[in-house]
Amino acid sequence: MGKNGLNPALDRTARMLDLVPYLATHQGISVDDLAIVFSISPSEVLDDLTTLWMCGLPGYTALELMDLSFETGYVTISNAETLSRPRMLDRNEVLTLILGLETMLEGQVSQKTPLSLQIGSLIEKLSQFLDVARLIQAGTPSSSTVRGVLEKSISSRIPIEIDYHSLTRDELSTRIIHPLEFTFLNENEYVYAFCELSNGYRTFKVDRIIGTKSVEKVAAYRNPENLSAELPLSRLVVSIKSRERDVAERFNLSTESLQMHPSKEATVESFTPDWAIREIMSFGGEVSLKMPQTLRDSLRQRSQRALGGYN
Amino acid sequence: MASRKSERLINLTIALLATRRYLTKSEIFRSIEGYEGEPSSMERMFERDKDDLRNLGIIIDVRGVDPLFEDEPGYRIHPDTYSLNLGELSGTEIALLSLAAEAWRGAALDQSAHTALIKLRSLGIASDFDALPNLSPKVRVSSQSFLPLTRAIAERITVTFKYRSARLKDEVRLLNPYGLGGRKGNWYLVGEDCDRRALRTFRLDRIVGQVELISKPGAFHNDPDFHVLSFLDTHLFEPRDIAQLRIRRGRGHSLRVEANLLSSDDDFDLCDLPYSNESRLIDSILWHGDDVIVLSPPELREKVISHLKRLVEIHG
Structure with a gap:
């Protein structure tokens, strides 16, 4: 099977049909660049070009065949008018564009900006080619502007200032970070960065970054030279009565290990015990903390304090 | 071999695109390079080639060429259906x-x-x-179910998959899929559960393993007015009630995002918070400990108090 689930000959036919219009608008492109654009090897490019060179209108004399030249390592094409317009987008291609545009729209503060309107009209244009436009819709909240700033900071290696809502401590803070990379966990996106405020490497959830600002005085960009110097990790033993799926998802536990364990005990790892205690409390007694005793005590005290608010 | 086949398919595409009138099979066999051998094997070759081009999304128009003899069909590809046309683009x-x-x-x-x-x-x-401003959108779909599901929805094909229940059991579901929608950072699949004979919603990241397509296309009908995001909003996210909360100053940011501030005293703000899912709200209130106190509705308040009592009790 080929890349699109088609057989290799069809996959190749599709690629060659797409190669012609690309060449028509990129005359003189090198074979190596073409290989990069189409994600194939230079020798596959040459095979494709050699085959295309034999194609044309019935008659198949020099008059009807496409005229390709690529001996020099640079490709030009002529006499290929019939195929020179790009092919219609297929369903999945239209879908990717619409969903990508919808994601951008969600990142916009207002739906009325010129940019939002432009994105909206593109979605409308594309929707006429898609039979399932109302059935498959992204609409995921994302902060594509924040992400763009972070990406630029990573590539330019210039630190930025962020306003961050820490869920762990439920606090808003402003800090300067040196972003290093993006990571994904459970469909959530995080950025791993050196944080000047805490003077160490930290992970920030991208959609919790409320605002960004460029910094005027630029400190030297921090590299992760000593990643082993990490925070101490706490291990908490919990006992689970129900809602196993929620527990697995929130503590990022492997479901297999929970499914296997008949006593429903699990070990939870956390860099911040405070967060772990809050998470356990949120299950309202369906999850209890067995070990360590000190955290058990602080969980009880915290519950008592909360109960005090109801007297 | 593969090369000859690709060459023939491209020549066929060019010929059918360039022609202004419909070409008959015998004209195609006579003029397009690559059709050779016995008439019956050329016929089979042509049938396969037509299917292949259709699989590439190319629409071949078929029409009787002679109004008096309808048994001789002609073929062509309309440039309008072949090429991409998005109008003027800046x-x-x-x-x-x-x-x-x-x-x-x-x-x-x-x-x-x-x-x-x-x-x-x-x-x-x-x-x-x-x-453009500094935009960098990111579509968050890593699920291997996404691609088969889009096809099943578009072609109305019944699917089956294993779904992780709240108790972590993998249950087999049989579903006529209606739509896929993203809300609050998750993708949801909506469809008619064939065993329960009712509409159900599934979170994509809780589907375990492969989604299998198990029927022919067009296996079910769906409502032409069905709109996946409105369905999700109405059924999962529309507020059903309003809670009145006391939230400590400088705390409870994730609750404040959707709350309306009513008044403030020294330490606390009084807020109204519309909510759709009571148990999720209870989770969140308990998470905040003594920074958030429920005033109403009374049932919600009682539930939170009893959860807190239980937490004290089992950790005593």
């Missing part, structure tokens, strides 16, 4: 479309995003990224 629009495709890097449909990008660049319109 450099900014091309830049936006390119970004939309780039958003899929590493996600479920990145192969399609890649070919879409090649087709857009082939239009020969220079993209104008300078006109």
Whole structure:
């Protein structure tokens, strides 16, 4: 099977049909660049070009065949008018564009900006080619502007200032970070960065970054030279009565290990015990903390304090 | 072999695209390079080639060429249905479309995003990224179920998959899929559960293993007015009640996002918070400990108090 689930000959036919219009608008492109654009090897490019060179209108004399030249390592094409317009987008291609545009729209503060309107009209244009436009819709909240700033900071290696809502401590803070990379966990996106405020490497959830600002005085960009110097990790033993799926998802536990364990005990790892205690409390007694005793005590005290608010 | 086949398919496409009238089979066999051998084997070859081009999304128009003898069909490809036509596009629009495709890097449909990008660049319109702010969208779909499900929804094919229940059991579901929608950072699949004979919603990341397509296309009907995001909003996210909460100053930010501030005293703010799912709200209130206190509705208040009592009790 080929890349699109088609057989290799069809996959190749599709690629060659797409190669012609690309060449028509990129005359003189090198074979190596073409290989990069189409994600194939230079020798596959040459095979494709050699085959295309034999194609044309019935008659198949020099008059009807496409005229390709690529001996020099640079490709030009002529006499290929019939195929020179790009092919219609297929369903999945239209879908990717619409969903990508919808994601951008969600990142916009207002739906009325010129940019939002432009994105909206593109979605409308594309929707006429898609039979399932109302059935498959992204609409995921994302902060594509924040992400763009972070990406630029990573590539330019210039630190930025962020306003961050820490869920762990439920606090808003402003800090300067040196972003290093993006990571994904459970469909959530995080950025791993050196944080000047805490003077160490930290992970920030991208959609919790409320605002960004460029910094005027630029400190030297921090590299992760000593990643082993990490925070101490706490291990908490919990006992689970129900809602196993929620527990697995929130503590990022492997479901297999929970499914296997008949006593429903699990070990939870956390860099911040405070967060772990809050998470356990949120299950309202369906999850209890067995070990360590000190955290058990602080969980009880915290519950008592909360109960005090109801007297 | 593969090369000869590709060559013949391309020559067939060119001939059918270039012609202004419908070509009959005998004209095709006579003039297009690559058709050779016994008439019956050429026939079989042509049938396969037509199917192959259709699989590439190319629409071949078939019509009787002689009004008096309808048994001789003619074939052609209309340039309008073959080529991409999005009307006039500006450099900014091309830049936006390119970004939309780039958003899929590493996600479920990145192969399609890649070919879409090649087709857009082939239009020969220079993209104008300078006109755009620093956008970097990212589509968050890593689920391997996404691609088979889009096909099942588009072609109305019944599917089966294993779904992780709240008690962590993997249950087999049989579903007529209606739609896929993203809300609050998750993808949801909506469809008619064939065993329960009712509409059900599933979170994509809780589907375990492969989604299997198990019927022919067109196996069920769906409501022409069905709109996946409105369905999700009405059924999962529409507020059903309003809670009145006391939230400590400088705390409870995730609750404040959707709350309305009513008044403030020294330590606390009084807020109204519309909510759709009571148990999720209870989770969140308990998470905040003594920073959030429920005033009403009374049932919610009682539930939170009893959870807290239980927490004290089992950790005593």
